[in-house]
Amino acid sequence: MKNPRTGLPTDPHPVVVNPADGKPVDLGPLVPVLFGFAAFQQLRAASELQLFEYLTLNGPSTCDQVAAGLRLPPKSARKLLLGTTSLGLTEHEEGRYAPSPMLRDAIDGGVWPLIRNIIDFQHRLSYLPAMEYAESLRTGKNEGLKHLPGSGGDLYSRLEQALDLENLFFRGMNSWSELSNPVLLHQVDYAGVRDLLDVGGGDAVNAIALARAHPHLRITVFDLEGATEVARDNVAAAGLEDRISVVAGDMFGDPLPDGFDLVLFAHQFVIWSPEQNRALLKRAHEALRPGGRVAVFNAFADDDGCGPLYTALDNVYFATLPAEESTIYRWSEHEDWLTAAGFADITRVRSDGWTPHGVIEGRKPDA
Ligand SMILES: C[S@@+](CC[C@H](N)C(=O)[O-])C[C@H]1O[C@@H](n2cnc3c(N)ncnc32)[C@H](O)[C@@H]1O
Incomplete structure (x- = not known):
């Protein structure tokens, strides 16, 4: 179909004429972005x-x-x-x-209530801070934090000061994890694992799912005090107190418990700087028995820096809120950190779900 005035096609996208050279410009793809x-x-x-x-x-x-x-x-x-x-x-x-x-x-399929929790999370937590994206890019800081009450330079210290926001965050985070954790539950081999440490395990969403899917696992959830209160309630409600223990502490400042076959970082490396991620991997290395493995579960960016779209858009949240350095890193960056921390047999496990989640694993060489 042609526009009777300009004679230019009107479908499928609105077309304008570039005044400089008279050529048509298709601006249709801008509609969902604008x-x-x-x-x-x-x-x-x-x-x-x-x-x-x-x-x-x-x-x-x-x-x-x-x-x-x-x-x-x-x-x-x-x-x-x-x-x-x-x-x-x-x-x-x-x-x-x-x-x-x-x-x-x-x-x-029962997924809609999880999506509703995520819509709530986006609306009440991510939406206003996202307006600070350009400013966050300019300063390199999580400028969106100014929209949250309390003090402290990262989202998690602010959440500890606002109970309603903390509940909203954990409800949303729990739903993100439930939607994306099938790769962690079913595509990682737990046959040789008995003791698993879940660092920054939040409300124990992944620990509970892992314990249910793999009845031989014994899991320790390690997180800040506020999160461990929620985790303890959830573990008790799931009737898993005999298999999941909960320990409060700061993953950077306090000693990590040790003697584990697998150390898990779930949705964790997206928060911190490369230096902090390398330091966490070193701490994991120390917490593992020889031959034990580390598993990093989160969303990943492609190695060529071009996508996927989910990662690119979710990065607005990571730039504006969680912490100064938070971002979704590339697979190859994770590999470099694992190698630098002394891990071998590094493996990528990609999810075939709708999110760009995956797991990257490494093994602590036998003594
Ligand atoms: C993005 S959430 C991920 C929660 C959970 N692992 C999941 O996948 O749903 C990050 C978690 O890291 C915890 N966290 C942040 N800073 C921490 C610190 N310094 N020490 C221990 N845990 C911390 C937060 O309390 C929060 O539960």
């Missing part, structure tokens, strides 16, 4: 107003039915359904709306 914040707000509003739950319970519904069901003015339901449908979150057929197949699968 309006990225608005796309997120469409999803958040649908989540907060429970649109998908309504459509799941009531079946395909008209706009007026959605308006009545969600107690919205009809004009608001129209806006919301236009947003969710054009983003592929709902689909429209014969005047009725239904969740898209992706959303339906997420709801049927």
Whole structure:
């Protein structure tokens, strides 16, 4: 189709003419980027107003039915359904709306409550600090922290001073871990492992999942005092107190417990500087028995520095909030740190899920 005024094609993307050389410029790919914040707000509003739950319970519904069901003015339901449908979150057929197949699968598979926790995390924790991205790039500091109450130069010391934010953080983190940890649970070999140390283990989400998936494991979760309180409650609720112990401490300042077959750093190396990551690997090396292994589980960037998209976008959070040096590092950088810390047999384990998570492992050579 052509624009009758300019004679230029109008589909599939809006085209403007470059005034310098008269050539058409396709700006269509800019639309989801320019309006990225608005796309997120469409999803958040649908989540907060429970649109998908309504459509799941009531079946395909008209706009007026959605308006009545969600107690919205009809004009608001129209806006919301236009947003969710054009983003592929709902689909429209014969005047009725239904969740898209992706959303339906997420709801049927029990994943939707995890996504809702993550939407909450993005909305209440990451969103405002993200406005400081350019400033954080300029100064090299996590400038978004100014949007959080309390004092201290990293997110975790701030969370310890704000109980509601700490709960929100651990609920979101727990959901990120549940969605991404199948690679850790099922693609790593635990046959020769009995004692596992989970450094910065948070609310014990991975420890509990590992203990359930591998009944021979005995796990120690090590984290700051505030997190260990949550972890102890979760371990007790899971009935795993005989197999998971929880130790409070600072991974940089306090001695790590030792005598382990595997030391795990889950979602940890994205927080700290290369120097700190190397220091943590040295500490892990000391905590391991000869022949033991270290496993680093988090998202990774490609070695060529070009992607993936998830890593690139998630890096806005890492630049603005957790700590001054936090970022998602490349696979090859992890390999260099493991080698420098004295580990051998370094192996990449890639996840085939929708996130760029994986595990990189190394072995402490036998004495
Ligand atoms: C991104 S969360 C990851 C939690 C968990 N491993 C997971 O994958 O869900 C980082 C964890 O590191 C902990 N942490 C941060 N600084 C720490 C320190 N100096 N010593 C011990 N733990 C620390 C935080 O309390 C938090 O639980």
